[in-house]
Amino acid sequence: MNIKELLSQHNDLEKEVEDIRTDIKSTEESIEKLLKDGTVIDKVSGGYGGIQGFKIEGMPEREYNRRRTILRKKHDRLAHKENDLLENVEKIEEFIDSIPVSRDRIIFKAVFIQKKTQHEIAKELYIDRSLVSKTISKYV
Secondary structure, three states: OOHHHHHHHHHHHHHHHHHHHHHHHHHHHHHHHHHHHOOEEEEEEEHHHHOEEEEEEEOOHHHHHHHHHHHHHHHHHHHHHHHHHHHHHHHHHHHHHHOOOHHHHHHHHHHHHOOOOHHHHHHHHOOOHHHHHHHHHHHO
C-alpha cells in the first residue's frame, strides 16, 4: 500500500472511530433513559374469556438486556477499529521517519499526526503556506 492510500485509509478510520464513539454515547444515553424511566405499564386482557383486563407493570428487562448486548458489541468494534488506527499511525510514523529532510518530517507530522492546518504549520515554521503544500505533494 502506498503512502497516499495509507493516509486516505487513516482518515477514513478516524471517521469510523468517531462515528462508533457517537453511536456508543447514544446507546448509553438510551440505556440511562430506560433505567431512569424505570417501570413500564401495559394493559392486557385475558380473564373471564378475554373480557377481564389486567394491568402489568415492570422493568423492560428484555429491552434493557438487548441494548446492553448491542453496547458491548459496539465497544468491541471500537476497540478493533482503534487498534487498526494505531497500526496505521505506526506505519505513517515509519514513513515520516524515512523522509530525509528534517523540516519535511516536521511538516508531515504536523499535518498527519497532529492534524494541524497548512496555515498553522507555515506560521509556526515561518514559511509560506504554499511551501507546506509543495512539501506534502513532493512525497504523496
